[in-house]
Amino acid sequence: MSHVPDVVVTGLGATTPLGGDIPSTWAAALAGESGARPFDNDWVETYGLPVTFAATIKVKPEDVLPRPELKRMDPSAQYAIIAAREAWADAGSPEVDGDRLGAVVSSGIGGIWTTLDAWDTLKEKGARRILPMTVPMLMPNSPTAYVSLELGARAGAHALVSACASGAEAIGYGVEMIRTGRADIVVAGGTEATIHPMPIAAFAASRTLSLRNDDPEGASRPYDVDRDGFVIGEGAGIVVLESAAHAAARGARVYARIAGVGLSADGYHITSPEPSGDGQIRAMRAALEESEIARIDVVHVNAHATSTVVGDLIEARSIRGLLGDEADHVALSATKSMTGHLLGGAGALETIFTVLALHDRQAPPTINVENPDPELVLDLVRDKPRALRDGDIAAVNNSFGFGGHNVALVVASV
Amino acid sequence: MAYSEQEILAGLAEIVSEETGLPTDSVLPEKSFTDDLDIDSLSMMTIVTLAEEKFDVRIPDDEVKNLATVGDAVTFITGAQA
Numbered sequence: 001m002s003h004v005p006d007v008v009v010t011g012l013g014a015t016t017p018l019g020g021d022i023p024s025t026w027a028a029a030l031a032g033e034s035g036a037r038p039f040d041n042d043w044v045e046t047y048g049l050p051v052t053f054a055a056t057i058k059v060k061p062e063d064v065l066p067r068p069e070l071k072r073m074d075p076s077a078q079y080a081i082i083a084a085r086e087a088w089a090d091a092g093s094p095e096v097d098g099d100r101l102g103a104v105v106s107s108g109i110g111g112i113w114t115t116l117d118a119w120d121t122l123k124e125k126g127a128r129r130i131l132p133m134t135v136p137m138l139m140p141n142s143p144t145a146y147v148s149l150e151l152g153a154r155a156g157a158h159a160l161v162s163a164c165a166s167g168a169e170a171i172g173y174g175v176e177m178i179r180t181g182r183a184d185i186v187v188a189g190g191t192e193a194t195i196h197p198m199p200i201a202a203f204a205a206s207r208t209l210s211l212r213n214d215d216p217e218g219a220s221r222p223y224d225v226d227r228d229g230f231v232i233g234e235g236a237g238i239v240v241l242e243s244a245a246h247a248a249a250r251g252a253r254v255y256a257r258i259a260g261v262g263l264s265a266d267g268y269h270i271t272s273p274e275p276s277g278d279g280q281i282r283a284m285r286a287a288l289e290e291s292e293i294a295r296i297d298v299v300h301v302n303a304h305a306t307s308t309v310v311g312d313l314i315e316a317r318s319i320r321g322l323l324g325d326e327a328d329h330v331a332l333s334a335t336k337s338m339t340g341h342l343l344g345g346a347g348a349l350e351t352i353f354t355v356l357a358l359h360d361r362q363a364p365p366t367i368n369v370e371n372p373d374p375e376l377v378l379d380l381v382r383d384k385p386r387a388l389r390d391g392d393i394a395a396v397n398n399s400f401g402f403g404g405h406n407v408a409l410v411v412a413s414v
Numbered sequence: 415m416a417y418s419e420q421e422i423l424a425g426l427a428e429i430v431s432e433e434t435g436l437p438t439d440s441v442l443p444e445k446s447f448t449d450d451l452d453i454d455s456l457s458m459m460t461i462v463t464l465a466e467e468k469f470d471v472r473i474p475d476d477e478v479k480n481l482a483t484v485g486d487a488v489t490f491i492t493g494a495q496a
Binding site for chain 2: 066132
């Protein structure tokens with residue numbers, strides 16, 4: 001049997017509701033800050049939105065990117081390129097043959113600003129005013145294509161779409177590209193730019209958004225008894241994945257190892273998670289078995305936990321069901337309490353948090369939990385970060401999406 | 415209301431600058447869109463679309479290939495105003 005390469009993380013990048021890069025985002029997460037804020041526009045009055053806030057991006061792309069790039073990219077691609085540039089520089093801008101470099105950047109929804117702006121233009125001014133860049137900006141593979149163009153990544157450029165699991169699935173696919181020998185380095189992650197009145201109205205119509213309009217910062221409260229839905233967020237997270245041998249040969253700094261990738265589908269309902277958690281358990285079990293990591297070494301889980309009434313508890317029971325008594329020593333973090341839900345960016349940002357938690361040996365906090373749900377069967381890290389023990393440890397990042405997509409990544413310390 | 419050639423040049427320079435990032439004072443009549451300003455066909459069609467709106471003219475697709483330089487575009491737009 002041929003040797004399957006180990007895959008490590010050598011670079012991190014992000015732009016999020018907590019900060020315009022990794023250091024500011026991670027510092028704000030450890031400090032327990034919220035990225036949720038009221039809309040600074042007239043959407044509520046103009047459209048009658050029932051939700052008056054969101055976790056908007058902290059540093060606007062207008063402050064970072066030159067005008068021609070802003071005009072050529074949907075915001076979802078802008079966020080991805082900002083995060084990808086940071087991640088690539090963080091990895092030391094490695095010298096690599098472009099034929100051995102891949103890009104896998106997902107969005108759950110795609111270039112919806114571009115789509116809706118073009119529709120407005122068509123209605124108001126007619127077909128002749130539609131700009132030629134409309135299609136390359138709205139297509140859901142646009143972010144990964146721009147990352148591929150930027151870096152000359154020619155081993156493959158992919159955009160896996162699985163709603164709110166997209167960012168994690170992208171990283172999982174990037175790991176597979178390296179394991180199967182298609183690439184030595186893959187730039188992978190997720191992005192989303194959906195804070196536009198139409199998708200907000202649509203999410204609100206599905207009754208999944210928090211309506212805690214009088215307290216935006218307190219609205220995202222996974223596992224609190226008074227949670228009432230998720231807070232929509234935006235941004236991107238990107239990691240540089242690299243074969244361990246390639247990273248070692250160039251003396252790269254290694255944050256952590258991606259030890260297992262688990263995927264499953266519920267095949268149950270278009271939005272509701274399957275109540276027994278069977279699909280979630282199968283994804284986590286597959287990732288753990290592949291990683292060959294002992295359950296006693298799993299010390300941290302970054303939960304998908306979006307702050308919905310039903311979803312949070314199904315996941316907690318799934319984790320308990322999978323790990324049994326070994327779940328007693330798992331520090332559970334629900335970082336969407338701070339970032340809001342980045343949809344297609346969430347799985348990538350939370351993988352980054354998981355990687356940093358192992359690297360820095362501290363699990364980020366879950367904020368806003370005033371009264372923990374009595375049915376929560378796990379040890380939640382509340383309000384302040386918690387130290388993780390020395391030695392070989394591992395963590396799981398869960399990401400689940402509308403459509404019944406379940407992704408679990410096992411991350412191991414190095 | 416017709417725009418003067420100077421106004422068209424200035425307006426075109428703004429559009430090209432937004433599209434390419436080049437300073438407006440580098441968008442001179444003798445400059446070639448492809449050779450000097452490095453504008454590809456997709457960017458050229460973007461510039462044409464924006465110029466049509468800005469100057470309220472029609473620039474037919476068949477005509478675009480004849481617009482080699484910024485000056486060609488200014489001349490065409492000036493004549494198309496009528």
